Amino acid sequence: MARWGLILLGIALLGGFSAVWFGVVRPAAPPTTLGLDEPGAVDEPAPGVTPNALGIRDEVDTSQVAYESGPPADGLEHENGRMPVLGATSKLSAVVTNRGVGTRARIEFTNGPNKGLVLGTDTEGRLSETAVFPGFCILDIAAAGQAVCTREIWLRHDRGRLLRIDFGFDRAVRGRVSDTDNRAIVGAVVTLDGAPVSTASDGSFQIMQSASGPALLIVQKPGYALWREVVAGNVPEFAITLREAASLRLMISPLHGSDDEVQIYVFPRDGGPRSRLGTEAAYPWHLVNPIRARPGTTVTLAELPVGSCDVVAFHRFGRCASDVLLSNTRPAELRLDLESVPLLRGRVVEHGEGVACAEISLLSANRIRATVRALGDHANFLKSQPIDLLPAALQRTTSDRDGTFTLGDWSDVADDAWLVVERPGSAGRVTMSLAQFRRTPTIDLAP
Structure with missing residues (x-):
């Protein structure tokens, strides 16, 4: 989209x-926001919510998504036990309807710490409580016959969140866009729920909100800073002032x-x-x-x-x-x-020969904690901006022709990292802690 x-x-x-x-x-489709205590988002799980029915399980199979940003709900199996995966301390559930009738929907995290995670509701529009990383996230919700609805949501640590979306919600939103001297701005693009309109000669606009919940209205005009407004409640008209x-x-x-x-x-x-x-x-x-x-x-x-x-x-x-x-x-x-960080160098072999194009991932067991520590004084922005997982939390690379590879050493903020190595098209995979890798930087994929 x-x-x-x-x-x-x-x-x-x-x-x-x-x-x-x-x-x-x-924009072709606008984001919308769910406030912390507004009807569109409730900090509690939905009662009686049933498992989703799009073939995407609530407990994400890490063998399928271990290399995605979406949070695994389980550990990676390896010969010495299991790699702990921590930090997915928030829970998301959802009810999606079309004019009050439950409908199957697809929910995709497009920005933020859960980027890449895709969930689905059942035929009644319900998504059971699912463990996800906390933080500010952008979601795309798609239902049959409806335009994609984008939502902002802040997922809190150790809290559940119920997302309610009803398509077919029709309400006219009106306003006027002007500059700091109160002069009308003509041709500014105003977007809400996927439908952009341009302001008229007097700076006015009217646009329809098609999905329930507090929506995010965005205004853009070349030469001016972008503007956002939350559309919630009965606001008769928005007066929006753009600045150079x-x-x-x-x-x-x-x-x-x-x-x-x-x-x-x-x-x-x-x-x-x-x-x-x-x-x-x-x-x-x-x-x-x-x-x-x-x-x-x-x-x-x-x-x-x-x-x-x-x-x-x-x-x-x-x-x-x-x-x-x-x-x-x-x-x-x-x-x-x-400023360079220390480097980690290793080699992937199989039966003594270097393995080219092996896929190597370095993952922090607690990816949110690693991201927070890497952000330092800027960690509070996790509450107001969708920040993707940083290299301290997740790195990927491939081995060169003789099997060698290099990773960044972020152990000053992520001392719980694990290394996962596998060869495409092969069943061989090795998972080891960073401490194990430091002792044995040559990784043998041979059984």
């Missing part, structure tokens, strides 16, 4: 860096030994602009974060809000953090010099 995002506008070479310009494009946008040029330093993507986040120091009620961030940061770019490239971000921000970057071989002041008068520039 197409969604708001960043689109490549141009590529050039500049000072040894590959330069990439990004802008924001019209800032831009940020990020220059990522080269990193020897890997051209894997760097995962970059921009965090507003003061929380950024506030929405109409002052309780919600007025900028949809999830449409920007995470920025993914390769070492040695330059990325330019547009349509950002003005203000002081921290920029943090993570790569499996390095990390860095810096700060920048975003202004609407001149583009900001920031060079990200990744």
Whole structure:
């Protein structure tokens, strides 16, 4: 499904860096938000909820999804016992209906710590309580004959969450978009529940909300910072003021030994602009974060809000953090010099011969704790932004022609990591703790 995002506008070479310009494009399907104590989301399991019926079990089989970001509910079996998988301390259940009648639905985590996890309801629209990682998440809910509905949800540690969605909910939402001088902004794109409309000559708009629950309304106009509003309750009309946008040029330093993507986040120091009620961030940061770019490239971000921000970057071989002041008068520039982490080197063999293209994963047993520790002072943003699992929690690589491989050593924040090695098309798989790997860096897949 197409969604708001960043689109490549141009590529050039500049000072040894590959330069990439990004802008924001019209969303095809909008996100919606579920507040903490609002009717769309209840912090308790649904009574009598039955197992889902899309062939996706509530207890996720780690042999199938161990290498996905979705949380395994069990341990990986190996010759010395089981790898503990901790951190999936939140529980999600759901009831999805179409005009009050239960309907089969597909629920996919598209952003956040559970990214890649797909769940399904039964024919009555019910999803039984399922263990998931806590944190701020973006979900896509699809039901037969309905447009995909996107929801934001904060999953709390050691709490259950009941998600209620009713398709066929029709309500007109009206408003006006203007600049800081109260001049109407013509042609701003307003999106709610998958249907974009453009503002009229007087800046006004009317759009239909088609799914129940507090919805997220997003406004975009080139040259202005993006805006978000939560549509909940009986608001007669929204008065939305757009402000001139800032831009940020990020220059990522080269990193020897890997051209894997760097995962970059921009965090507003003061929380950024506030929405109409002052309780919600007025900028949809999830449409920007995470920025993914390769070492040695330059990325330019547009349509950002003005203000002081921290920029943090993570790569499996390095990390860095810096700060920048975003202004609407001149583009900001920031060079990200990744500080290398220690390296882990090993070799995969079978019957004494090196194994090429073996798949190696390094997973923290408690991936949320590893992500929180890696974020450090920025960990509180897990409550307000969907932050994907960081390299400290999950790394993947493949062996080269002679079976050798290299991983980043994040044991300063994830001392409970486990290594999983397997050869595609082969039944051979080895799972060992990081401590075992340090003692025996040559891994033999032979039975």
